[in-house]
Structures are given as C-alpha cells and as structure tokens.
Amino acid sequence: MAEDGLHLDDGSRVGVIGGGPAGSFFSIFLLDLAYRMGMDIQVDIYEPRDYTRPGPIGCNMCGGIISESLVQNLAAEGINLPPTIVQRGIDSYMLHMDVGSVRIETPLQEKRIGAVYRGPGPRDLKEVKWGSFDGYLQNLAIEKGANVINQRVDELLWEDRLPQIKIRKEEPQPYDLVTIAVGVNSASRKLFNNLNFEFTAPKTTKTFIQEYYLGEEQIQEILGSSMHVFLLDLPRLEFAAIIPKGDYVSVCLLGEDIDKELISNFMNAPEVKGVFPPGWDFDAKSCNCSPRINISGNSRPFDDRIVFIGDSGVTRLYKDGIGAAYRTAKSAATTAVLQGISAEDFEEHYWPACRKINTDNMIGQAMFLVTRIIQGQQIARRAVLRMTADEQKEADSTKRMSMVLWDMFTGSAPYKEIFVRTLSPVFLARLAGDLAISVTGR
Amino acid sequence: MASGELGKVYQDGEVIICEGEEGQCMFVIQEGEVEVVMDGDDGQEIRLGVRGSGEFFGEMAIFDRDVRSATVRSLGEARVLTVDKKNFMRRVHEDPSLAFRLVETMSRRIRELGEEVARLQNNG
Numbered sequence: 017m018a019e020d021g022l023h024l025d026d027g028s029r030v031g032v033i034g035g036g037p038a039g040s041f042f043s044i045f046l047l048d049l050a051y052r053m054g055m056d057i058q059v060d061i062y063e064p065r066d067y068t069r070p071g072p073i074g075c076n077m078c079g080g081i082i083s084e085s086l087v088q089n090l091a092a093e094g095i096n097l098p099p100t101i102v103q104r105g106i107d108s109y110m111l112h113m114d115v116g117s118v119r120i121e122t123p124l125q126e127k128r129i130g131a132v133y134r135g136p137g138p139r140d141l142k143e144v145k146w147g148s149f150d151g152y153l154q155n156l157a158i159e160k161g162a163n164v165i166n167q168r169v170d171e172l173l174w175e176d177r178l179p180q181i182k183i184r185k186e187e188p189q190p191y192d193l194v195t196i197a198v199g200v201n202s203a204s205r206k207l208f209n210n211l212n213f214e215f216t217a218p219k220t221t222k223t224f225i226q227e228y229y230l231g232e233e234q235i236q237e238i239l240g241s242s243m244h245v246f247l248l249d250l251p252r253l254e255f256a257a258i259i260p261k262g263d264y265v266s267v268c269l270l271g272e273d274i275d276k277e278l279i280s281n282f283m284n285a286p287e288v289k290g291v292f293p294p295g296w297d298f299d300a301k302s303c304n305c306s307p308r309i310n311i312s313g314n315s316r317p318f319d320d321r322i323v324f325i326g327d328s329g330v331t332r333l334y335k336d337g338i339g340a341a342y343r344t345a346k347s348a349a350t351t352a353v354l355q356g357i358s359a360e361d362f363e364e365h366y367w368p369a370c371r372k373i374n375t376d377n378m379i380g381q382a383m384f385l386v387t388r389i390i391q392g393q394q395i396a397r398r399a400v401l402r403m404t405a406d407e408q409k410e411a412d413s414t415k416r417m418s419m420v421l422w423d424m425f426t427g428s429a430p431y432k433e434i435f436v437r438t439l440s441p442v443f444l445a446r447l448a449g450d451l452a453i454s455v456t457g458r
Numbered sequence: 459m460a461s462g463e464l465g466k467v468y469q470d471g472e473v474i475i476c477e478g479e480e481g482q483c484m485f486v487i488q489e490g491e492v493e494v495v496m497d498g499d500d501g502q503e504i505r506l507g508v509r510g511s512g513e514f515f516g517e518m519a520i521f522d523r524d525v526r527s528a529t530v531r532s533l534g535e536a537r538v539l540t541v542d543k544k545n546f547m548r549r550v551h552e553d554p555s556l557a558f559r560l561v562e563t564m565s566r567r568i569r570e571l572g573e574e575v576a577r578l579q580n581n582g
C-alpha cells in the first residue's frame with residue numbers, strides 16, 4: 017500500500033472495475049506512465065465478459081465506429097488498429113433523406129474511420145475471422161502488465177479508509193485506488209451503496225442495434241466502405257445508421273427511448289429499404305439488443321481513492337463514446353500517476369476534462385435540436401442536400417456543409433467547433449441561397 | 459486494400475511527402491517501410507533512413523511552420539495513416555502526455571544524428 021498521503025507509489029495496488037474500453041485504456045496508460053516514472057504498480061481489472069466468444073457474453077453492444085479523431089490519437093499513442101480487428105475501414109458517409117441521397121467523401125481520400133465489433137461478432141457467427149475490439153484493448157493492457165480477473169464485482173467496501181473490491185466467494189481485496197469503468201449497461205447499483213459521497217448515476221436512454229448477415233462480397237457491392245446515415249422525419253429518432261462490418265451490417269438507432277413502433281417505422285422507410293438488396297427479408301436478423309446510452313454524465317465522478325471513467329463517468333452525447341472513454345481514462349490515469357489520488361487531485365486535474373465534455377454536450381444538444389428541425393422541414397432538407405451535393409461536385413472548394421455533416425455524423429470534432437463553423441457568413445449565405453431555391457422550387 | 463485496413467496504400471517508389479512542400483500533418487506507418495531521402499549539394503540523393511511499421515515521419519510539420527525537410531517514398535508497398543496537425547495539437551493541449559512518444563522518437567533521432575556527426579568528423 018502507498019504509505020504517505022494519497023499518492024500512488026512503487027508497490028501500489030489499483031483495482032479497475034470493468035474491462036470495456038475505458039477500463040482497458042486506463043490500465044494501459046496508467047501502467048505505461050508508471051513505467052516511465054520508474055514505479056511498479058499492480059493493476060487488477062475485474063471483467064466478467066469473455067471477448068473470445070460471439071454473442072452477448074463477449075459484446076459490449078455498440079455501433080462500433082472508431083472515430084477519425086480517435087484512430088489518429090491512438091496512432092499517436094502507438095496503438096495502431098490492425099485489420100484483424102477493424103472489420104471495415106470507412107472512407108465516406110452516404111446521407112439519405114426523403115428528398116435524395118448524397119455521398120460525403122472523407123477530406124483526405126483515406127480510410128481513417130474503423131468499423132469494429134466489440135466482441136468477435138453476432139450470436140450466429142459462422143466463422144471467427146476478426147477479433148474483438150474490447151479484447152484487443154484488454155490484451156494490450158495485459159501486455160503492459162495488468163492482471164485480468166474474469167469475475168463480476170459484487171461490492172465495493174471500505175476498511176481503514178481503503179476501498180476494497182469483493183467478488184463472489186472471495187475475501188475483499190484492498191486497493192490504493194479503485195477505478196470504476198462499469199458503463200451504463202449492467203446492474204451495478206449495489207456497487208455504489210458504500211460510497212462516501214452522494215452518487216448520481218448518469219442519465220440514460222434506450223437505443224437499438226440489429227445485425228444482419230449479408231456476407232463480405234454483398235456488403236462490398238451494396239454498401240462498400242461507406243457508413244449510411246439517415247435524416248428521416250421520424251419523431252424521437254436522433255440518429256440512425258447502417259454500418260458495414262466484415263460479413264454483417266449493424267443497424268443502429270439512437271434517440272429517445274427507441275421502441276418497437278419507431279424501429280418498425282424506420283425499417284419500413286423506403287430510404288432504408290433502398291440500401292438493402294431488393295426483396296431483403298428484414299426478419300432474417302441475426303442478433304439484436306437494446307443497450308442504454310449515457311445522455312447526461314455523473315455529476316461528481318471522483319472522490320478520495322475513487323474515480324469513475326468512460327460511460328459511468330462522463331461521455332460525449334450520442335457520438336464517439338469510445339473516444340470519450342479514451343479521453344477520460346487517459347486523464348484519470350495521468351492524474352493518478354503524476355498528481356495524486358485524492359478528491360482534490362481529481363477535482364483539479366481530472367474534472368476539467370469531464371467538464372469540457374459536458375460543456376460541449378450542451379452545445380451538442382442545441383445542434384441536435386437544429387438537426388431535428390431540418391429533419392421535420394422538407395425545404396430545409398432540400399437545401400442541405402443541394403448544398404452538400406454541389407460541394408461534393410466542386411473539386412477545390414471549401415466544403416463547409418459537407419464538413420459540418422461529416423463531423424456531426426462521425427463525431428470527429430467537438431460540437432463547439434462544428435457550431436462555430438456554422439456561424440461563418442459564407443456558410444450562412446450559401447445556405448440561405450439554397451433555402452431560397454428550395455422555397456421557390458427551382 | 460483489405461476491407462479492414464486503415465490509412466492509404468502507397469506503391470513502391472510512390473512519393474508520400476515531398477521536400478520543400480508545406481505540411482499540415484504527420485504520418486504513422488501501419489504496414490511496410492518508407493525511405494527518407496534528401497537532395498545533396500551535388501544533386502545526388504542522400505538516403506537519411508528507413509522507417510518501419512508503427513514509426514512516425516513528417517512530425518516536424520506538427521511543431522514548426524517550415525517546409526518539409528526531406529522527401530519520403532514508399533519502399534515496396536506501404537500503408538500509412540495521416541495524423542492532422544489540428545487534431546493532434548488540440549489533443550496535446552488537453553493532454554500534453556500524448557506528445558511523449560513523439561518527443562521520445564525525436565530525441566532518439568537527435569541521438570542518432572549526434573552519433574552520425576561524430577562519425578563523420580572522425581572520418582573527415
């Protein structure tokens with residue numbers, strides 16, 4: 017145990033509850049930094065999932081898009097995602113609306129977005145051809161020296177002012193620091209009964225994911241390396257995408273409590289049917305789930321010797337949740353190694369990273385409101401389509417609308433930055449022109 | 459290009475960055491090798507080094523506003539990922555430790571250059 021004050025030292029023990037992206041990123045960066053500082057720290061990750069097994073047991077349920085900014089940041093960290101994990105490199109987005117469709121090409125004509133499965137793949141997977149993203153990160157954490165305990169944590173206890181982790185049939189284990197990375201999709205409430213502060217769990221809403229087997233060749237033919245996104249006039253639907261993977265495609269719906277009626281309205285929309293092969297049987301799904309998504313973060317994601325990261329702390333609204341897991345995990349790890357593990361240390365050095373995400377989410381809320389207005393107004397949809405299509409035809413123009421949509425859909429840039437770009441007089445003038453054309457119906 | 463490969467594939471001999479051009483990004487090799495070359499005073503090309511999988515190149519453009527100091531060409535087929543200056547600097551501002559690996563690489567290269575200078579002085 018660390019002897020003096022609330023710091024990690026040679027021989028300190030860190031317990032990580034949850035080995036999804038946040039837990040693994042945290043362990044990787046903590047161990048890497050500790051090594052650089054000449055400290056030997058023991059890290060135990062508690063994670064019940066088995067990432068070698070297809071279906072729910074090995075899957076943390078998500079669309080599986082690794083954003084452009086995260087792919088780049090990871091490369092700078094020395095984590096280069098291999099084609100054995102990335103099922104498809106994405107180089108364009110196809111935007112579908114009732115008034116037409118337009119392809120938005122990546123600015124650099126390069127594949128910098130990855131489509132992955134969090135586990136090895138859906139329940140009915142015939143042949144394991146690609147590895148699990150979460151498993152890949154977990155293995156990196158193991159290579160750095162983390163110890164994975166394949167168990168669910170039942171309770172978090174305190175003794176001699178040290179947190180203790182309790183798993184079934186075992187004695188509680190004391191740690192200098194416990195990092196909570198349990199996400200928002202498991203019943204972990206009991207874990208938080210013994211915290212020394214008022215814990216407010218993140219607010220969540222229900223989403224929907226459905227997988228279809230199409231086979232690699234057919235996917236290449238009909239979807240290629242494009243992610244297909246939909247701006248449809250369906251109430252409560254914030255974002256809908258069809259994401260090509262290796263042999264499967266994922267249909268992913270985000271919004272307010274996605275229910276059967278909304279799913280059926282979406283699947284029956286002609287714009288959606290048009291993306292699948294003619295006569296496609298939508299009941300021939302292989303796997304589906306309704307995970308919860310964090311829509312408002314934990315208001316105090318730390319205390320002495322405790323830090324919440326990833327979805328169970330603070331994350332980005334609707335986009336780039338794995339990117340937010342990386343950012344919060346990295347910030348918590350650097351704070352723990354370089355500053356300390358007291359509530360004050362986390363407040364001073366970790367909370368600003370969370371606050372920045374929270375503030376950006378508020379701007380994101382406003383941006384989604386505008387998107388909803390566009391979704392509901394055919395004139396606005398026509399103007400957006402026209403402006404984007406014209407930009408995509410022009411070789412050397414500044415593609416303002418395309419870049420706004422690209423960053424909105426991919427989650428690559430902060431909402432604040434996208435918002436500022438929409439205030440540019442050139443952007444507004446061009447949009448006004450296209451709106452006028454839509455109104456006059458030219 | 460296989461479906462899950464990220465970045466862009468360059469063919470043998472293809473120029474990835476060109477000496478004297480302005481740069482707004484650096485590169486990380488995902489697969490394969492590249493060679494770094496420079497024009498010598500006598501017009502002869504000098505090979506400065508070979509970089510392999512996982513290594514950076516073009517990183518000086520991230521920190522200074524000068525033009526590219528060397529040309530980088532693919533040696534055989536190479537798959538390379540671009541890292542934008544803006545994205546990288548934004549993250550470094552939030553998290554300076556992101557630059558650790560880059561600083562580590564640059565300090566290793568300075569050490570190698572120092573050794574090279576010493577060798578040249580000994581020979582000359």
Ligand SMILES: Cc1cc2nc3c(=O)[nH]c(=O)nc-3n(C[C@H](O)[C@H](O)[C@H](O)COP(=O)(O)OP(=O)(O)OC[C@H]3O[C@@H](n4cnc5c(N)ncnc54)[C@H](O)[C@@H]3O)c2cc1C
Binds near residue numbers: 038039078
């Ligand atoms: C429909 C949908 C689509 C999404 N699409 C994307 C996308 O395309 N791109 C993107 O970047 N993000 C996406 N997200 C968000 C992304 O899934 C999350 O932000 C990300 O998974 C957060 O990682 P995490 O490690 O914090 O939590 P999780 O991934 O939820 O991991 C938590 C881990 O903790 C473990 N755990 C839970 N309780 C315990 C316990 N008591 N003891 C031990 N272990 C425990 C779980 O088994 C799990 O492995 C999407 C989310 C949803 C719902």
